[in-house]
Amino acid sequence: IDADGTILTNAHVVEGSSEVLVTLHDGQQLVGRVENYDSLSDVAIVKIKGGKSLQAAKLGKSSDLRVGEWIIAYGSPGELKDTVTVGIVSALLRQSSELGLGARRMSYIQTDAAINQGNSGGPLINLDGEVVGISTMKAAYLDGISFAIPIDLAMDMVRQMRKYGYVRRPHLGMKIATISPMVLAELRSSIPGFPPELKSGVIITDVSPNSPASKAGLQGGDVIQEINGSAIVEA
Incomplete structure (x- = not known):
């Protein structure tokens, strides 16, 4: 992906290796160092040792x-x-x-x-x-x-x-479920005073301790109906 010999590949191709043998299109073989990889996304970075003035691929969108x-x-x-x-x-x-x-x-x-x-x-x-x-x-x-x-x-x-040094992933620390007609009927029968006007949204079924959701004050049983003015109708 650049003239200095940075290569993108799958993590499962290089996982467990610190170095790999890279064969260029002209048959030239060079040692590549596994710079980093993320198993969850299956993306890995390999850097060719001593790579310079190499033909880089053109990246699109x-x-x-x-x-x-x-x-x-x-x-x-x-x-x-x-x-x-x-x-x-x-x-x-x-x-x-x-x-x-x-x-x-x-x-x-x-x-x-x-x-x-x-x-x-x-x-x-x-x-x-x-x-x-x-x-x-x-x-x-x-x-x-x-x-x-x-x-x-x-x-x-x-x-x-x-x-x-790693891939950062957002984490709320809560589980949610869509309020389907079946779930809605169960909520109305099991929770006294359940708001009759509430007909859709998602319900929080579990909140992990010390999670961002917990620190924000969210609790199990809370219902989310909209975020920033946009209606939330399914999980």
């Missing part, structure tokens, strides 16, 4: 992507070097919770470009030759469904790791 746009995945699946596959952007902001990876709190670019073992950490490129994502995984039991980390998000991870 994943926020400019549109569903249906053509993209290219580049990698070495099955050790087949310099393999290119093409596809379209199938979905944007696919949430990790939809993939059974809720703890990651990530969003992904979904594509039908073939991504297999060996593509991990490789670039997802738009038709202008700009890197818009980092290929990271595929759906295990479905064809034509693969995922990439948006480059905007990946670069934010890089900035945080270099500034703080």
Whole structure:
């Protein structure tokens, strides 16, 4: 991502290693130091030792992507070097919770470009030759469904790791649930004097001790109906 030899890849590619062997496009092999990585987001930074005047990839903006746009995945699946596959952007902001990876709190670019073992950490490129994502995984039991980390998000991870040494994540320390018709009926039957005008929102089901939510005075049973004038109707 720069002429000094900074490389972006997946954390699961380099995790547990302090150094890796980097092969450039011309076959030249250089030692790369694993500068830092974040397992939760699966983003890693590798710095080529003695790297200088290298050709850097042109970075685009994943926020400019549109569903249906053509993209290219580049990698070495099955050790087949310099393999290119093409596809379209199938979905944007696919949430990790939809993939059974809720703890990651990530969003992904979904594509039908073939991504297999060996593509991990490789670039997802738009038709202008700009890197818009980092290929990271595929759906295990479905064809034509693969995922990439948006480059905007990946670069934010890089900035945080270099500034703080880790990725900072917001934490409220509370659990909430949508007030569905079933939940609403239960609340009205179990809580005397429950406000009859309250018909929607989210209810706080648990607050962790000494958490930001606790310090702000929030308690279990509180109902949130709006934030900054915007209605909150689901968790």
